Amino acid sequence: MDMADDRLLDDLAAVVGDRHVIAPGHDQDSYLVDWRGRYRGKARAVVKPGSTQEVAGVVKLCAERGVAIVPQGGNTGMCGAATPDSGPRNLVIRLDRMRRIRNVSPLANSITVEAGCILAEIQAAAAATDRYFPLSLGAEGSCQIGGNISTNAGGTAVLRYGPTRELVLGLETVLPDGRVFNGLRALRKDNTGYDLKQLFIGAEGTLGIITAAVLKLFAPRRSSALALLKLQDVEQALQVMQRLRGTVGDRLGSLEIMSRSQIEVIAETVPDVAIPFALDTPWYLIIELTDALAGVNLQAPLEAVLAQAFEDGLVQDAIVASSEAQAKAIWAVRHSVSEGNKRSGYVVSHDSAVPLERQAAFATNVERRIMAAVPHARVVMHGHIGDGNIHIVAILDRARCEDTDETAALVREINEIVDDETAAQGGAISAEHGIGITNRGRLARVTDPLEIKLMKEIKTLLDPAGIMNPGKIFADG
């Protein structure tokens, strides 16, 4: 290592403390690779600041020395946005030590958290004050809220509560020059000029590092009902949704679909998750209704709709959960999809959002075309059918993915099929996972050049030196 590096490490240690600077060769590994093992990079150091001021100090140093910053949350992202490249001048900044819940206000329905708080911890803190924080996804036991906000995470509660953007009341962000944007107001309404926090939400760490946030809280869910439906096709799922809406209105909390092939993968690769139902139809739909009042009988209207749907041949079978334990067991299947797919082979994952009316055609067409183009691919599907976001995943045999060029060509071919169908159905190529590294080329290909230009101009405005997570969303240079 050269002397400039030594000086950098010393100067970083002066800001965050010796113990919180991890040099190369000192257990950096888990921070240099994404959770799927798809991307691996290098870092001059991994640092763990303990406060906003320390983050700002580190960023200032990097700005002075031209060091590229890679902000990293729980490192659970799907597109490599938190992984450094193999360049010589990267610094990974972890927010793990900034885990305080600074304030909870049940009256104002708001909670102020530091960016390193784990999502499950925030959910628990809300519940402890008789409130509900709706963001929920498979990685919630390890993902951090800073990362959730930076990726505008979706999850299973979007249908009713919207994506993360709609849950954020205020943000504190360290800008690429080290200055601190302090927008931590907890007000429900604030029209004092341009809403600057909107820039950082969903920017995947390319415009600044989020250090704290004020989030919305909601009424607790005191009554619930859950059912697992067995269906022939996606169209049936949409019809059941329509009927439910007409009967239970906004009690509809989640609507999550899985193909039989998806659940088979979980059964094969995730032995500690039981599949509490027979796999004898093509599709499986989880419906969850919730109500803020206790003692509301949601089973009754749910069963009424299902009974009629069954009579009309819309539903092949249904299990209405009779206990919380049974509901949890069903949810566990849904939350295991990513882990299961990863264990099963080389995952080519997609995240398209298409208009609700087009989902059936989209799913059918994409599966058919992928199987025709890549016969050895295993196509599984799962997702948020109420939001128009079914994830289509092609799992390739790892043994057949040794040759990286060949694999890359296969991935490209599959991506083009998905992008083509997405465009044909009037959709977007990334509903919730973002762009990161994985989708850079696709973003450039499918997006109006005017929009790309505006995005790059905003990027250059806030980060003229290009040190903040370079190579993410847009290719370098």
Add this chain to the structure above:
Amino acid sequence: MDMADDRLLDDLAAVVGDRHVIAPGHDQDSYLVDWRGRYRGKARAVVKPGSTQEVAGVVKLCAERGVAIVPQGGNTGMCGAATPDSGPRNLVIRLDRMRRIRNVSPLANSITVEAGCILAEIQAAAAATDRYFPLSLGAEGSCQIGGNISTNAGGTAVLRYGPTRELVLGLETVLPDGRVFNGLRALRKDNTGYDLKQLFIGAEGTLGIITAAVLKLFAPRRSSALALLKLQDVEQALQVMQRLRGTVGDRLGSLEIMSRSQIEVIAETVPDVAIPFALDTPWYLIIELTDALAGVNLQAPLEAVLAQAFEDGLVQDAIVASSEAQAKAIWAVRHSVSEGNKRSGYVVSHDSAVPLERQAAFATNVERRIMAAVPHARVVMHGHIGDGNIHIVAILDRARCEDTDETAALVREINEIVDDETAAQGGAISAEHGIGITNRGRLARVTDPLEIKLMKEIKTLLDPAGIMNPGKIFADG
């Protein structure tokens, strides 16, 4: 008029048609003054384009000729953002002819509208497909959705549905150089790069002209209950809100407060609005509960909470509406506040948002200080107490406001009291009305210079020639 003007008018006519160019001296007047008569300006022409392409054509012309553009919706704004100044080179662009509802999708819960649609028309279109569009404010019979989005309008449904920003799925905007940003996707989730539409929402027409939008629809409200409460103070209102939340959770749709003095003004100046209750307490609170299901008895839990609150001395009296007509009559009082105040005198209106817990102290302190500083001021209060946004209005005797310098000094003094208390309570000076002309100085005074700098840089990025609604939000130059 000089020849350059003639050429401009001819060229504008070539884009929008002769009939839709209004030259000076040809009934421009209503477009040159804000609805309170506070600001009056001049325009070389007022034009009414009939399509997005025509808007783009007009903007291109203005960009070439250095003509300042003032986009104008229904001209119902509170801060003069839609009124031209008295400069020699203004063009007012009205969106009245762009009134089409392009698409409604009950399945996807979305509606695509042109910017000139009147808010009440959109509400009706939603209701016609058994859906609900929640944005609702006093001016809904004449305000246009383009203006609502540009000002991120609040209204009486924010408590449950959020401000306008949270109701927008997609936007089509003509940029200051005449190019069209087409972000009209109806997808609930879209993480394909930076969310550019967020820039234009709440930008008060300074970054571009909104020409169309995709808006969210919600489950219809099939059951409702409304009560009018008589209270001693703001603190009691907050306690009633807490109790209600614990019992009816997210059925709480609106929570609107008025001071006795406010209702007295309406009684005096708006004779066609009856006050259907005696004015014998200091404060009046409208509570509205709604449910998406028919036949839900919301009166029962409401009456239970009120009965207990009455027993505990929290509530002096309450009227639970027994019919829709009675509910409408009570709402009519609330919706008449702005008109009533305007008729009553010279209105010095405020729009602070403070944390919920601080509202009682805020209202008390501000009223006391204004009355001490300006004894002849009549202080009235009304607002969205559930959002922390009570409007404090000082009405001055018009006869005493002849001298503009003296009046300006009085206004400044009152504003400083409000700003001071707003800051002391950790709030923002404009919850929903925006900045426009009225609050330019205040914005500059109370805002972190870093934020002002960022806002101005974004403005310069999108509008380097400074032609898009100059002098709004920021003073010129």
